[in-house]
Amino acid sequence: MLKDITLGQFFPGDSIIHRLDPRTKLIFLVIYIVALFTASNWISYGLVLAFLIFVICVSKIPLKSIVRGMKPLVFILIFTGILNIFFTAGETVLVSFWIITITLEGVIRAVFMMARILMLITGTFLLTYTTSPIALTDGLESLLGPLKKLHLPVHELSMMMCIALRFIPTLIEETDKIMCAQKARGADFENGSLIQRVKALVPILVPLFISAFRRADELATAMECRCYQGGEGRTKMKLLRYHRWDLYAFLSGALLLGAVITLHIFGL
Amino acid sequence: MAPILEVRGLTHIYSVGTPFEHTALKDISFSVEPGEFVGVIGHTGSGKSTLMQHMNGLLKPTEGTILLGGKDIWSDKALTRQSRFRVGLVFQYPEYQLFEETVYKDIAFGPKNMGLKPEEIDRRVREAAGFVGLSDAQLQASPFDLSGGQKRRAAIAGVIAMEPEVLILDEPTAGLDPEGRAEILENIESYRKAKNATIMMVSHSMNDVARLADRLLVLCDSRLVMEGTPKEVFSHAQELLDMGLDIPDVTRVFLRLRQLGLPVAPVYTLDQAVEALLALKGGDHRA
Amino acid sequence: MSTAISVEHLSYSYPGVDDTPGTVVFEDMNLTVESGSFVAVLGGNGCGKSTLAKHFNAILLPCGGKVYVCGLDTSVEDKLMQVRRCVGMVFQNPDNQIVANVVEEDVAFGPENLGIASPAIRQRVDQALKQVGMYEYREHAPHLLSGGQKQRIAIAGVIAMEPKCIVLDEPTAMLDPKGRREVLETVTRLNREKGITVVLITHHMDEAAKAERVVVLHGGKAVLDGTPKEVFSQVETLHSIGLCAPDTTELCFMLNQQGYSLELTCLTDEECAQTLMKAFKV
Incomplete structure (x- = not known):
C-alpha cells in the first residue's frame, strides 16, 4: 500500500551518472532548471528534451520507474493543462462554447507548461534516482560549507536530512501497521463526514507520534554511544572528489545553457 | 460440528501489476473448528501475518474465499465489517497501538466502534480487564504509565472486549520475560475457557505451541506445508529443521x-x- | 586477567516526577567483568538490567559508588569519549540505532565521529562488515534487511570503533529464532576470535547458557553468579524470581520432584540425553 511510493527513491547502479560527484549533479540540476525556464520555443525545448533523454539513457534507469514515479503528479499536470487551455487569451479561436473559449495559443501554452513540469520533475527524479541520499546530503553540506562561516548549522541540517530520509520508510511501515491494528478494532477511516474522518485519525496519530518520539530518544542515545558530538572533528569515509567526468558534465551543462540563452536572445 | 472458519484456495499477491509484485500466500485451504486452539508456525516471511490479516477481512484475497460461520466474509459489506468484530486480531507488539488517555477508554474503543450501549460497553471493558488481570485503579491510569507487560495485556484486553468468537494473536509473547510470557498465555486460556472461543496463535516458541495447541498449521514459503496435531507435526522433526524451524x-x-x-x-x-x-x-x- | 568493567557499591535511582520520590534501582551493586570474558546478565523485566548497561558507557552516571571501564572512572567528564570508545553498545530495537540509509555508511558513522582519516575508516568498515558476515550487503538499505541482519549491522557499527568491550542490551528480544542464532553466533565469534569482552543482557535462558558466566539480577542485586551450570542448577531460586531454566534442566528438575536425584547440570540436548540414559537404562 503505502510502501509502493517511489518518490525520491534511490536506484543503486554503476552508470557514469551514478558515479558523478553529487555536487556536480546538484549544480547541474540548477543549470538544467535555469535552461528549462529560459527555453521559450520548440527548438530550445527540443534541445533540453534531447539532453534529458540522453542523460536517462546513460543513467540506465528504466523508463518504467520514472513513469511510475510520475503517477502521484498526474493531477497537478492535468490541472496545469486545463488552466492554461481555458484561461489563455489568444487570437486564433479553435472552439467557442458558452463562456469557454479555447484558443490555439492556449493549447500551445498548455503543452509547453506540461512539458516543462514533466521535464522538471524527471530531471529532479534523475538526481534522486542516481544519487544515494547520503551522497546527496554530503554534497549539499559541502556546497553550503561556506555558509558555516555565517554560523549557519550546515552540518546539523544535513545530519537531520540524512536521518529523516533514513526513517521515512520505517515510519511509513509503522503507519501502515497502526492503521491495520485500529481497523481490526473497528476503526473506520473511509466513511463519515469530514469531521468524523479527521477524528478517526487520532487513533493513528497518537501512537505514531509516541513511537516517533521513542525512536528519536533511542536513536539519540545510540548516536551518543557511538561518540557523536556534532560536526566538529568529524571525518568522512567517502571524500568528495571531482573527476574527469565531472568536468565533461560541467562543460555540457554550460553548452546547454549557452545554447538555450542564445536561442532565446535571437528569438528563434 | 460445522467449522467456524474455513479458508478455501486462498492466494494473496501484493502490488499486483508492479515490479514489486510478490506472492505472499499460495493456494491455502484449511478449516478451524469452534473452540479449537490452532498454532501457526513458520519462518519470518512465510506469510503467517498476511494469512492472519485475511481472517477478519483486513486484506482481500486475490483468489479464494474465507468463510466465517459458513458465509463468505466478502459476499456483502455488512458481513465484512461484522467479521472485524467476530474475529479479533491482536497484532505483534500491540502495546504500540494504545492511544487513549486512560486504559479504560482504550479498551472501550473496539466496543464503541461496534455501536454498543454504554452499559454493555462498561460491562465488557471490566470483564476484559478481568481476563488480563488489570485492576480498577489501573483502568483509570494512563496506558503509558503501565509497565511493558501490563501495556501488552491492556492492548489484548482491547480486542477481547469485542468478545470475538475467534481470537487471533500474532506472537503475543514476543520480547517478554518468562513470567510475562506465562501470564499472557494464561490470560488467553482463561478467555478461551470462559467464552468457548476459538484461538489462533502465531508463535516462534515451539515449546509454547506444543503445550497449548490442539492443532498446528505450518507455513513455509507462502504455502501451507503441514497440518495436524502437535504430535503429528513434530514427528516430522527433520523436515521442520530443514525449513529453518525449531522443534x-x-x-x-x-x-x-x-x-x-x-x-x-x-x-x-x-x-x-x-x-x-x-x-x-x-x-x-x-x- | 585484567578487569574490563568494575562496578563498586553502585547506587542509582531514577529521579521522581515533581515531588514524588524516585525509583530506587540499585542500592549497593557490585560486579566485576574480566577482560576477554563472555558474561550473560539475566533477569526479568524491570530488574535493572538495562539501567546497569547504561552505566557501562556513561549514559547514566552513578548516584553513589563508582563504575570503572578499562580503568577509567565513568563519572569523569573529560574521559567520556575514551569510555565510549572502550565500550560499545548494541540496543534492543535495531531500527532505532541505525543512522544512515546505506549499510556501509552506517558502519562508518562511529569511526567518522572519532576523526579518523578516510582510508583508515574504509578499512575498518570493510573489516567490521566481514567480521559480522554482512560484507556483501554493504550497499543495501538497512530497512530492507531482516531483523537479524540489521542487528549484525549494528554490531559492525560498534566493532568498527574497535572497542575492548561490547555491551548488548537484549539484542535478540525482537528477533525470530533464526535472527537470534545469527546474532548469538556473531557475538560468540567476536569474543573467541577477537578477544572482545562481551556482556550480553537477555531474558532468554538458552542464550545465557552459551556464555562463560551468568549473573542473575533481581531487585537490584546479583542473586546468582557463576558458570551456566552452577546458575541453572538453582532451579528453585530461578522460579522464585520469575525466571526458569532451559527445558533440558527443567525436565531433570521435574523428575527429581518425582523422587529421582538427577544432576541439574545438563544444558545441551546431548548432556540431557546422557543423564537420562544413565538413570533410565533398562
Whole structure:
C-alpha cells in the first residue's frame, strides 16, 4: 500500500551518472532548471528534451520507474493543462462554447507548461534516482560549507536530512501497521463526514507520534554511544572528489545553457 | 460440528501489476473448528501475518474465499465489517497501538466502534480487564504509565472486549520475560475457557505451541506445508529443521534417547516427557 | 586477567516526577567483568538490567559508588569519549540505532565521529562488515534487511570503533529464532576470535547458557553468579524470581520432584540425553 511510493527513491547502479560527484549533479540540476525556464520555443525545448533523454539513457534507469514515479503528479499536470487551455487569451479561436473559449495559443501554452513540469520533475527524479541520499546530503553540506562561516548549522541540517530520509520508510511501515491494528478494532477511516474522518485519525496519530518520539530518544542515545558530538572533528569515509567526468558534465551543462540563452536572445 | 472458519484456495499477491509484485500466500485451504486452539508456525516471511490479516477481512484475497460461520466474509459489506468484530486480531507488539488517555477508554474503543450501549460497553471493558488481570485503579491510569507487560495485556484486553468468537494473536509473547510470557498465555486460556472461543496463535516458541495447541498449521514459503496435531507435526522433526524451524527441546532430547536405544515414544511437552520416562520404570521410583 | 568493567557499591535511582520520590534501582551493586570474558546478565523485566548497561558507557552516571571501564572512572567528564570508545553498545530495537540509509555508511558513522582519516575508516568498515558476515550487503538499505541482519549491522557499527568491550542490551528480544542464532553466533565469534569482552543482557535462558558466566539480577542485586551450570542448577531460586531454566534442566528438575536425584547440570540436548540414559537404562 503505502510502501509502493517511489518518490525520491534511490536506484543503486554503476552508470557514469551514478558515479558523478553529487555536487556536480546538484549544480547541474540548477543549470538544467535555469535552461528549462529560459527555453521559450520548440527548438530550445527540443534541445533540453534531447539532453534529458540522453542523460536517462546513460543513467540506465528504466523508463518504467520514472513513469511510475510520475503517477502521484498526474493531477497537478492535468490541472496545469486545463488552466492554461481555458484561461489563455489568444487570437486564433479553435472552439467557442458558452463562456469557454479555447484558443490555439492556449493549447500551445498548455503543452509547453506540461512539458516543462514533466521535464522538471524527471530531471529532479534523475538526481534522486542516481544519487544515494547520503551522497546527496554530503554534497549539499559541502556546497553550503561556506555558509558555516555565517554560523549557519550546515552540518546539523544535513545530519537531520540524512536521518529523516533514513526513517521515512520505517515510519511509513509503522503507519501502515497502526492503521491495520485500529481497523481490526473497528476503526473506520473511509466513511463519515469530514469531521468524523479527521477524528478517526487520532487513533493513528497518537501512537505514531509516541513511537516517533521513542525512536528519536533511542536513536539519540545510540548516536551518543557511538561518540557523536556534532560536526566538529568529524571525518568522512567517502571524500568528495571531482573527476574527469565531472568536468565533461560541467562543460555540457554550460553548452546547454549557452545554447538555450542564445536561442532565446535571437528569438528563434 | 460445522467449522467456524474455513479458508478455501486462498492466494494473496501484493502490488499486483508492479515490479514489486510478490506472492505472499499460495493456494491455502484449511478449516478451524469452534473452540479449537490452532498454532501457526513458520519462518519470518512465510506469510503467517498476511494469512492472519485475511481472517477478519483486513486484506482481500486475490483468489479464494474465507468463510466465517459458513458465509463468505466478502459476499456483502455488512458481513465484512461484522467479521472485524467476530474475529479479533491482536497484532505483534500491540502495546504500540494504545492511544487513549486512560486504559479504560482504550479498551472501550473496539466496543464503541461496534455501536454498543454504554452499559454493555462498561460491562465488557471490566470483564476484559478481568481476563488480563488489570485492576480498577489501573483502568483509570494512563496506558503509558503501565509497565511493558501490563501495556501488552491492556492492548489484548482491547480486542477481547469485542468478545470475538475467534481470537487471533500474532506472537503475543514476543520480547517478554518468562513470567510475562506465562501470564499472557494464561490470560488467553482463561478467555478461551470462559467464552468457548476459538484461538489462533502465531508463535516462534515451539515449546509454547506444543503445550497449548490442539492443532498446528505450518507455513513455509507462502504455502501451507503441514497440518495436524502437535504430535503429528513434530514427528516430522527433520523436515521442520530443514525449513529453518525449531522443534521443542524435549522432542530433540527424546530423539537422541531413541538413538541411544531407549524405547521411548516421541514427546513434545515437558509433562509428557516426565510421564513417558516414569512409565518406562513402571512407577518404580528410585529414592 | 585484567578487569574490563568494575562496578563498586553502585547506587542509582531514577529521579521522581515533581515531588514524588524516585525509583530506587540499585542500592549497593557490585560486579566485576574480566577482560576477554563472555558474561550473560539475566533477569526479568524491570530488574535493572538495562539501567546497569547504561552505566557501562556513561549514559547514566552513578548516584553513589563508582563504575570503572578499562580503568577509567565513568563519572569523569573529560574521559567520556575514551569510555565510549572502550565500550560499545548494541540496543534492543535495531531500527532505532541505525543512522544512515546505506549499510556501509552506517558502519562508518562511529569511526567518522572519532576523526579518523578516510582510508583508515574504509578499512575498518570493510573489516567490521566481514567480521559480522554482512560484507556483501554493504550497499543495501538497512530497512530492507531482516531483523537479524540489521542487528549484525549494528554490531559492525560498534566493532568498527574497535572497542575492548561490547555491551548488548537484549539484542535478540525482537528477533525470530533464526535472527537470534545469527546474532548469538556473531557475538560468540567476536569474543573467541577477537578477544572482545562481551556482556550480553537477555531474558532468554538458552542464550545465557552459551556464555562463560551468568549473573542473575533481581531487585537490584546479583542473586546468582557463576558458570551456566552452577546458575541453572538453582532451579528453585530461578522460579522464585520469575525466571526458569532451559527445558533440558527443567525436565531433570521435574523428575527429581518425582523422587529421582538427577544432576541439574545438563544444558545441551546431548548432556540431557546422557543423564537420562544413565538413570533410565533398562
